[in-house]
Amino acid sequence: MVAIGVACQASSRPAPTPLPSPTPHKPVASAVLQSADVPASLKPCSASGDIDAYLTELQTADNALAGRVRQQWQALKKVGALVGAISVFASDASACSKELGAGGTAKAAASIVIAFGDEGQADRAWLAGVFGFVPPVPGESPPGMVRGAATGLGPSSWTYNRAPVRLASWRRTVFIALVVLTNLDGNTFQAAASAVDARIH
Numbered sequence: 001m002v003a004i005g006v007a008c009q010a011s012s013r014p015a016p017t018p019l020p021s022p023t024p025h026k027p028v029a030s031a032v033l034q035s036a037d038v039p040a041s042l043k044p045c046s047a048s049g050d051i052d053a054y055l056t057e058l059q060t061a062d063n064a065l066a067g068r069v070r071q072q073w074q075a076l077k078k079v080g081a082l083v084g085a086i087s088v089f090a091s092d093a094s095a096c097s098k099e100l101g102a103g104g105t106a107k108a109a110a111s112i113v114i115a116f117g118d119e120g121q122a123d124r125a126w127l128a129g130v131f132g133f134v135p136p137v138p139g140e141s142p143p144g145m146v147r148g149a150a151t152g153l154g155p156s157s158w159t160y161n162r163a164p165v166r167l168a169s170w171r172r173t174v175f176i177a178l179v180v181l182t183n184l185d186g187n188t189f190q191a192a193a194s195a196v197d198a199r200i201h
Contacts, residue, residue: 030199032087033111033179037195039188042089042109045096051084051112061097069099072131076114079128080121084114100180102165109188111196112178119174126156126171130178133169152190153197161186168193175200 035044047057051073059066073084090096092106101108112131116122127135135158136147144162151157157170166189168179177196181189 028083028085028113028115028175031113031175031177031196032085033089033109033192033196034087035089037192038089038109039107039184041091042107043091043093045088045090045093045101047096048087048089049085051086051114054086058097065097065099069131076125076130079125080116080118081114081125082117084112086110086112095182100182102180102182105183107184108180108182109184109192110180111192112176113196113200114176116174116176122171122174122176123156126169126176130169130176133167133178135169153193159193161189170197172197172200 029049032048047054055066055070055073058069073081076084088096088101088108088110090101090106090108092104095101095104095106095108098104098108100110100112102110114125114130116125129135136142136145138147141147145158145160147158149155149157151159151168151170153159153168153170154172156172157168159169160167164183166181166184166186168177168189170177177200179189179193179196181192
């Protein structure tokens with residue numbers, strides 16, 4: 001009864017005018033690939049989550065790889081990256097310690113989503129390359145590679161769609177997304193990229 005009385009008293013006072021605040025960014029952890037986005041045969045790797053936590057776990061499996069990825073992540077933070085998340089799913093646990101699950105015969109699906117302070121920072125970072133994946137030069141189209149709106153992921157995007165590795169890298173507003181599938185078919189790849197894009201669009 002005390003709580004109800006306090007609530008009634010509080011409601012009779014004029015509410016303060018809220019201060020304007022920027023629209024909050026969507027949590028990157030909810031934007032990366034989820035279990036429902038990939039084949040049921042792929043199981044989540046334990047290192048999935050915050051990129052810093054992923055790097056800590058990766059270090060125990062492959063110190064050299066962890067060091068290289070950490071340098072790339074630090075470089076992105078220097079140009080405006082605020083937060084990043086990663087998810088990796090694989091048919092074999094051994095793929096979890098590989099770079100984005102790629103390598104060998106295991107089937108794997110990985111994604112990274114990074115939020116930047118503003119669109120300019122995100123665009124410059126995407127053009128410079130994310131984790132070593134640099135967009136193709138405009139006008140060049142090596143076999144399997146597409147850049148721009150034809151990817152279905154917007155003008156700031158490129159895809160490489162040839163087995164065994166299929167990759168999509170794109171920017172939407174302040175977000176950069178990267179999806180990499182290994183030993184999986186093209187339809188699965190397109191569905192995975194579309195699932196991530198829908199959450200950052």
